Amino acid sequence: MKNFFLNVIIGLFFLILIVKFSLAKLNDYTKHKSFIVVPNLIGMRVEDISDTISKLNLRYLIIDSGAYNPNYPRGSVLSQLPKHFSKVKSNRKLLLTINPNKVSLISIPDFTDKSKRQYISELSAKGFRIGKLIYVNDIHPNVVLGVNIDDEIINSNTKIEKSSILDLTLGNGNKQKINTPNFKGLKFINIKSQLFEESLNIGELIFDKSVVDTLESFVFKQFPTDDSINIDLGTEINLWFTEDSINLVNDSSIIIN
Numbered sequence: 001m002k003n004f005f006l007n008v009i010i011g012l013f014f015l016i017l018i019v020k021f022s023l024a025k026l027n028d029y030t031k032h033k034s035f036i037v038v039p040n041l042i043g044m045r046v047e048d049i050s051d052t053i054s055k056l057n058l059r060y061l062i063i064d065s066g067a068y069n070p071n072y073p074r075g076s077v078l079s080q081l082p083k084h085f086s087k088v089k090s091n092r093k094l095l096l097t098i099n100p101n102k103v104s105l106i107s108i109p110d111f112t113d114k115s116k117r118q119y120i121s122e123l124s125a126k127g128f129r130i131g132k133l134i135y136v137n138d139i140h141p142n143v144v145l146g147v148n149i150d151d152e153i154i155n156s157n158t159k160i161e162k163s164s165i166l167d168l169t170l171g172n173g174n175k176q177k178i179n180t181p182n183f184k185g186l187k188f189i190n191i192k193s194q195l196f197e198e199s200l201n202i203g204e205l206i207f208d209k210s211v212v213d214t215l216e217s218f219v220f221k222q223f224p225t226d227d228s229i230n231i232d233l234g235t236e237i238n239l240w241f242t243e244d245s246i247n248l249v250n251d252s253s254i255i256i257n
Contacts, residue, residue, distance in 0.1 A: 035212070038094065040084035041077040046098055049077070059093045065100040065127075067163045074101045081189075087212035095215070105159040108166075111144040112156070116170055119144045120196060123166060130192075131165040132201050135234040141173025142199060142233075170199075172233045180237070182226035183219045184248060188241055191219065195237060203236030210244040220247035 036056050041049050046062065053060050066078045079097040082088055109122045120130055138145060146169035147154045154160065181198050183191065195202055203223075211217045221240035224231055 035087040036090060036092070038082050038084050038086045038088055041080050041096065043072055043076050045073060045076050053094070057090045059091060060096055061093055062098055063095045064097045065163055066097045067161050067165070068103045069099050072099045074099055082214045086214060104162040106162045108147055108154055108156055108158050108160060110156040111147060114144050116142040116144060116168065119168065127162040129163060129165045130196060131167045133196060133199065133234050134167055134169045135172040135232065136169055137175060138171030139174055140171040141176050143171045145169045145171055176233060177230040178233060180224045180226050180228040180231055183222050183237065183239065186219045188217045189215050191239065199233045201234055201236045203238040206240045208240065208242045210242050212243065217241040217243050
């Protein structure tokens with residue numbers, strides 16, 4: 001009889017432990033799976049979004065004032081990252097670009113005899129953005145030959161709106177060729193600067209079903225592939241993004257057209 005009661009007590013003890021362990025795991029699982037759907041802030045004034053962001057337990061940071069867009073109120077949100085309807089964790093910081101309250105005119109710096117890297121650095125410091133790299137036949141590779149906005153040539157020292165998107169015309173070193181770098185594993189937020197560093201342009205961006213937070217996604221496939229040789233400067237690179245690290249070793253589910 002004593003052995004019977006002892007076995008019952010031991011059994012109850014282990015049962016309690018199992019229940020506590022299961023509840024703890026369930027709680028961890030629930031926390032891991034919890035997420036917040038990012039609201040659409042486009043067009044909202046910055047002063048009006050604080051309550052919305054706070055109630056959702058999110059944060060925001062204004063990273064830039066975009067080129068003035070007359071279709072939106074001054075001081076309103078023009079773009080956001082992560083995009084609306086993305087699923088993020090609590091306390092996530094949203095990066096916002098706003099419509100400027102005042103249109104600032106900034107002079108285009110002189111590009112004479114300047115390298116691509118040097119000139120992009122100068123433009124970024126002045127608040128301009130780079131659209132694409134246009135390569136033309138010239139003996140000097142990656143030397144800036146001109147600046148364009150929507151195919152219109154812009155001369156040095158011309159005053160244009162801050163945050164304007166500029167395309168750069170560059171020499172191609174008499175049709176110099178390069179090998180395609182490997183961009184796999186590179187995060188979305190870093191891809192544009194890295195492509196420009198390699199004298200390449202952004203092509204099509206494709207996000208698989210695992211991506212709920214654009215900024216946290218990373219490249220798992222590219223075309224041209226990283227074993228491609230002798231591609232032109234300025235070639236557009238198509239990139240596939242995921243948040244599932246298994247795709248870095250197994251990406252056969254994506255077919256390149």
